[in-house]
Amino acid sequence: MEFGFTAADEEFRAEARDWLAAHRSCAGDRRTWERTLGAAGWIGIGWPEDGYGNRTATLTQQVVWAEEYARSGAPARAGHIGEKLLAPTLLAHGTAEQKARFLPPIAAGAEFWCQGYSEPGAGSDLAGVRTRAERTPDGTEYRVTGQKLWTSLAHEADWCFVLARSDPESRRHHGLTFLLVPMDQPGRIEVRPIRQMTGTSDFNEVFFDGARARVEHVVGAEGGGWRVAMSLLGFERGVSTLAQQTGFAEELGRVLRTAVETGAADDPVIRERLVRLWAELRTMRWNALRTLGGSGGPGAPSVAKLLWAGWHQRLGELAVEVRGAAAGVGPADWSPSAPYVLDEAQHLFLFSRADTIYGGSDQIQRTIIAGRVLGLPGQPKG
Numbered sequence: 001m002e003f004g005f006t007a008a009d010e011e012f013r014a015e016a017r018d019w020l021a022a023h024r025s026c027a028g029d030r031r032t033w034e035r036t037l038g039a040a041g042w043i044g045i046g047w048p049e050d051g052y053g054n055r056t057a058t059l060t061q062q063v064v065w066a067e068e069y070a071r072s073g074a075p076a077r078a079g080h081i082g083e084k085l086l087a088p089t090l091l092a093h094g095t096a097e098q099k100a101r102f103l104p105p106i107a108a109g110a111e112f113w114c115q116g117y118s119e120p121g122a123g124s125d126l127a128g129v130r131t132r133a134e135r136t137p138d139g140t141e142y143r144v145t146g147q148k149l150w151t152s153l154a155h156e157a158d159w160c161f162v163l164a165r166s167d168p169e170s171r172r173h174h175g176l177t178f179l180l181v182p183m184d185q186p187g188r189i190e191v192r193p194i195r196q197m198t199g200t201s202d203f204n205e206v207f208f209d210g211a212r213a214r215v216e217h218v219v220g221a222e223g224g225g226w227r228v229a230m231s232l233l234g235f236e237r238g239v240s241t242l243a244q245q246t247g248f249a250e251e252l253g254r255v256l257r258t259a260v261e262t263g264a265a266d267d268p269v270i271r272e273r274l275v276r277l278w279a280e281l282r283t284m285r286w287n288a289l290r291t292l293g294g295s296g297g298p299g300a301p302s303v304a305k306l307l308w309a310g311w312h313q314r315l316g317e318l319a320v321e322v323r324g325a326a327a328g329v330g331p332a333d334w335s336p337s338a339p340y341v342l343d344e345a346q347h348l349f350l351f352s353r354a355d356t357i358y359g360g361s362d363q364i365q366r367t368i369i370a371g372r373v374l375g376l377p378g379q380p381k382g
Contacts, residue, residue: 034109066243082113116162133164176225264322299373316352
């Protein structure tokens with residue numbers, strides 16, 4: 001395919017770059033930054049509809065924004081789950097009332113969302129969810145009971161979209177319902193942060209104990225949640241992949257500069273690994289552009305996930321290797337009385353260990369490719 005940027009795209013790039021340069025230094029906390037983005041219309045530019053306080057952009061302009069955002073060093077997004085996952089799902093499956101209620105606050109950066117999918121024993125196997133959704137006697141609400149795991153940013157979220165089993169006699173992907181659940185329900189919802197190797201806690205366990213969800217906040221139909229949930233996963237990758245790769249390029253540049261500074265780049269093996277990482281990243285970019293153009297095929301998202309997860313882990317390993325012994329110690333001004341703070345290389349190495357697990361493990365991606373692309377039989381259930 002031909003994927004180029006027009007003069008209009010370059011004008012859009014200049015606008016985006018100038019705006020980010022003028023505003024990123026006064027970002028403040030996550031909510032303040034999201035509201036700043038929303039006030040300028042930058043949230044929801046990939047939605048096919050406007051009128052929710054968002055501006056719209058062509059596909060190439062969405063790529064431009066994603067790349068310029070990653071290059072700018074602006075804060076990591078906290079509203080992306082609502083913007084990139086829930087909003088397209090509502091645009092595809094939601095009622096007019098649901099769109100009117102939920103899309104404007106997302107576009108304004110005023111409401112944060114989290115995703116209630118994975119559970120203990122039902123992480124990669126989403127059809128095995130056991131969280132229950134039972135109708136109240138008056139039929140106006142559902143009572144949601146169960147546990148969700150690895151819920152990103154649940155500790156900051158205002159709402160959670162939850163896949164729950166509304167038919168207790170159902171099995172696998174039948175009898176599931178997609179619910180929009182408010183998080184501000186003391187005594188009914190408990191969020192427990194999960195401490196990671198990096199010392200941060202962006203992932204959480206969420207316990208629902210009779211949490212309420214209104215009947216009009218079912219997306220799709222009762223029992224039709226599997227179709228909606230799979231549709232949402234189809235939005236999970238896309239333009240954001242290119243922004244991720246721009247961030248990867250920044251990380252690779254830092255590793256390269258460190259290798260030169262420490263003399264590690266004098267080692268021909270290290271040089272070969274750096275060149276290979278650079279070439280693989282370029283290949284991933286062109287593969288992502290091809291996929292955006294509709295040429296990726298049914299297994300493209302799984303192929304992309306396999307490629308970048310392993311690539312990022314290898315980059316993390318090289319990041320600490322080129323630093324030598326210094327990679328194993330703290331900053332020069334650290335003292336036992338102060339919290340230990342990871343430097344960029346240490347954080348990259350530790351965080352990237354999870355890359356091949358979250359978002360669908362490597363094993364799951366290979367199974368998807370085997371079935372959808374190669375036509376191989378699935379593993380027997382038993």
